Amino acid sequence: MALMKLLLLAGVAVGGVAALVPSSLPGSGQRPLSFGSKSSFTCDLPPALDPSRDGxxxxxxxxxxxxxxxxxxxRHQALVRVPSICYDDLGPFDEDDRWLPxxxxxxxxxxxxPIVHKRAKLExxxxxxLLYTIEGSNSALKPILLAAHQDVVPVADAATWTYPPFDAYFDGEWLWGRGSMDDKDSLTGIMSAVEELLSDPDWKPTRTILLAFGFDEECSGYRGAGAISELLVKRYGENGIAMILDEGGLGLLDLGDALYALPAVYEKGLVDIWLELHVVGGHSSxxxxxxxxxxMxxxxxKLEANPxxxxxxEDGPIHRHLQCQARYSPKAVPKLTELVNNGDLGGLAQLMVDARYDLRYLIQTSQAVDIISGGQKINAMPEVITVGVNYRVAPQDSILQVQHNVAKYAESIVSEYGIKVRAFEGDDSYHGYLAKADAESLQARSDVDYNGTLVIRKTDGSNPTPMSPTDGxxxxxxxxxxxxTFAFKDGTVVPAGQTMNGNTDTRHYLSLSPHVYRWSPIRAGEYEGLHTIDERIRMKGHMEGVRFYYDLVRNFNAELDGEVGYAPSEL
Incomplete structure (x- = not known):
C-alpha cells in the first residue's frame, strides 16, 4: 500500500517531442534500459508565506x-442545485433550451x-x-487570474444516486450532487474568498484580480474560456498575467511526516482519431x-496490441517529484529511494508500470477505443463502420506520431483485403511527417473484392502543454x-509539480502566462464520484480550500520585498 500511495503522487514532465527511452513495450518481458541522472535538483522548499502583515x-x-x-x-448548495450541464451536441444559444440553466x-x-457584484466589473x-475584474491600484503589476467552470457533466441515470443529483443534499458532513466537486467547488471557493476580501470597504488590491469562469469546459471550452482568452490577450497582451490558477492536480496527499501538494504544471496532449470503413454489403446468408x-x-x-x-x-516534474519524496519520505518505499539516488529513470518508470496498470498513464500516452457503430439490419452485412479512439499524449510522443501509428497499423490490416486508406486528407503537417517515416508496402491477399475505403481523420487535437516553472x-x-495554509505540527508540506491526464480550460490561456497551475486545494479522501454517480464533497475539506484562495490573493497583493528575496515588480 505504501508503494501505491507513493506512486499516486507522481507527476509527468514536458519538454516537447523527445526520443523514446530505448526499451521494449510494456508486457514484452523486457525491462526498460536504465540510465544515470545528473540532475542537480535538491527539492529545497520556499518559505511558508503568512499574509497577516496586511492586517x-x-x-x-x-x-x-x-x-x-x-x-x-x-452558498455551495445554491450553485450545485442548478443543472448547468454541458452536452456534446449543444446547439446555438438562442435555439437550444439546454443552455437556459x-x-x-x-x-x-x-x-x-452581492459585494463582488457591487465592487467588481463584470463582463x-x-x-x-463570466469575467470579473477587481482593478488594482498599481497598473505596473501583472494581474493574477483565478479560473473555474460553471458547467457539469450529464447524469446518466438519476435513479442510481443515493440522493438526487441536483438536490445538493447535505448530510452534516458531505454535500452530495453533480458538480459539488467538479468544478463548482472551485467556483464557490473563489467567489467566497473574494466576497470576504471585498467586504472590507477600505480594502483595494494593489494587483488586479481577474476571475474567469467558462461554461463549456466539459465540452473542450472553446465557446467559454476560448472567448475569454481572446479578450484577455487583447487587453493584457501575451504573457500579460502573472499567474493563472485553475482546477486540477491531485490535491494533497500525506505520506509519513510529509504532506504533498500536487498542482499540475503541465497537461498531456489530446487527440481524437476517427476511423470510418466503407465496404460493400450483402446478404448475411x-x-x-x-x-x-x-x-474493424x-x-x-492491432492498436491495442501496440501501446x-x-x-x-530527466529533470522533469515527475523526476523532481520523486526526488522530493526520496528526500522527505525516504523510508516509505526504500526501492524507490534507491532508484532515485542512483539516477535510474528507467527503473523508476518500470516500478510505476509494475505497481498498477493505471499508474503508467502518468508517464505514457493513453489509447482508449471509446466509440464504435455499424450495421443496420441483423441479416445484412454492414456497409459503414465507425470507430473513435481517444488519445492523451505524453510529452515523449506527439499527435503526428499518434496519427502515423494509427494509419500504419490500420493499413497493415486492411491492405491485405485490397481496401484503400485515405488518412488525414488535407493535413499537410501529417503528410510532411509521413514522408519521413518508414512506409510498409502491403499487397492484397484476399480473394474477395470488398471495394472498400478506410477514411481516417482527427478532431480536437492539442499537443502537450509547456511546463510551468516550479521555482522563481x-x-x-x-x-x-x-x-x-496547510501547515501541520511536526510535519513538512511539500509542493511538487504534477501531471494532468485530462484537460482544463487552461489550454486556452497558455499565451497569457508561463505560470499556469492546475490545482484544486483539497485533500485526498475529501471528495468522491467525479464524473460518476454520487459525486460529493466533504465540506470540511471545502473550507480549507476557501482559506487557501483567501490567503493566495492576499499574498500576491502583499509587499514581499525582503521576505522572499524579490520585489513585487518581478511578478
Missing amino acids: LPSATDLFSSKKSLNRQVE FYNVHDVLEETY KINTFG TPFPHTGIGL SQIIN YTPKII PVWDVFAGTIRH
Whole structure:
C-alpha cells in the first residue's frame, strides 16, 4: 500500500517531442534500459508565506466556525442545485433550451455574492462566460487570474444516486450532487474568498484580480474560456498575467511526516482519431470471410496490441517529484529511494508500470477505443463502420506520431483485403511527417473484392502543454501560500509539480502566462464520484480550500520585498 500511495503522487514532465527511452513495450518481458541522472535538483522548499502583515482578518478566523460552515453550505448548495450541464451536441444559444440553466447560474452568483457584484466589473463573454475584474491600484503589476467552470457533466441515470443529483443534499458532513466537486467547488471557493476580501470597504488590491469562469469546459471550452482568452490577450497582451490558477492536480496527499501538494504544471496532449470503413454489403446468408465489423475489430486489436512506451524525463516534474519524496519520505518505499539516488529513470518508470496498470498513464500516452457503430439490419452485412479512439499524449510522443501509428497499423490490416486508406486528407503537417517515416508496402491477399475505403481523420487535437516553472518568485508565492495554509505540527508540506491526464480550460490561456497551475486545494479522501454517480464533497475539506484562495490573493497583493528575496515588480 505504501508503494501505491507513493506512486499516486507522481507527476509527468514536458519538454516537447523527445526520443523514446530505448526499451521494449510494456508486457514484452523486457525491462526498460536504465540510465544515470545528473540532475542537480535538491527539492529545497520556499518559505511558508503568512499574509497577516496586511492586517486583514485571518482565514482561520473567517472560515473555521460552525456559522461560517453553515453559510458556506448554503452558498455551495445554491450553485450545485442548478443543472448547468454541458452536452456534446449543444446547439446555438438562442435555439437550444439546454443552455437556459446557465442564466440561473448567473442569477445565483449575483444573489449569493452581492459585494463582488457591487465592487467588481463584470463582463459576460459570448453570452455565458463570466469575467470579473477587481482593478488594482498599481497598473505596473501583472494581474493574477483565478479560473473555474460553471458547467457539469450529464447524469446518466438519476435513479442510481443515493440522493438526487441536483438536490445538493447535505448530510452534516458531505454535500452530495453533480458538480459539488467538479468544478463548482472551485467556483464557490473563489467567489467566497473574494466576497470576504471585498467586504472590507477600505480594502483595494494593489494587483488586479481577474476571475474567469467558462461554461463549456466539459465540452473542450472553446465557446467559454476560448472567448475569454481572446479578450484577455487583447487587453493584457501575451504573457500579460502573472499567474493563472485553475482546477486540477491531485490535491494533497500525506505520506509519513510529509504532506504533498500536487498542482499540475503541465497537461498531456489530446487527440481524437476517427476511423470510418466503407465496404460493400450483402446478404448475411452468404457472408464475406470478414464483415466490415470484423475488419474493424482486427484494426482495434492491432492498436491495442501496440501501446505506447512509458518514460520519465530527466529533470522533469515527475523526476523532481520523486526526488522530493526520496528526500522527505525516504523510508516509505526504500526501492524507490534507491532508484532515485542512483539516477535510474528507467527503473523508476518500470516500478510505476509494475505497481498498477493505471499508474503508467502518468508517464505514457493513453489509447482508449471509446466509440464504435455499424450495421443496420441483423441479416445484412454492414456497409459503414465507425470507430473513435481517444488519445492523451505524453510529452515523449506527439499527435503526428499518434496519427502515423494509427494509419500504419490500420493499413497493415486492411491492405491485405485490397481496401484503400485515405488518412488525414488535407493535413499537410501529417503528410510532411509521413514522408519521413518508414512506409510498409502491403499487397492484397484476399480473394474477395470488398471495394472498400478506410477514411481516417482527427478532431480536437492539442499537443502537450509547456511546463510551468516550479521555482522563481511566482512559484514561491503560490507554493509558500500552500505551505502556510496547510501547515501541520511536526510535519513538512511539500509542493511538487504534477501531471494532468485530462484537460482544463487552461489550454486556452497558455499565451497569457508561463505560470499556469492546475490545482484544486483539497485533500485526498475529501471528495468522491467525479464524473460518476454520487459525486460529493466533504465540506470540511471545502473550507480549507476557501482559506487557501483567501490567503493566495492576499499574498500576491502583499509587499514581499525582503521576505522572499524579490520585489513585487518581478511578478
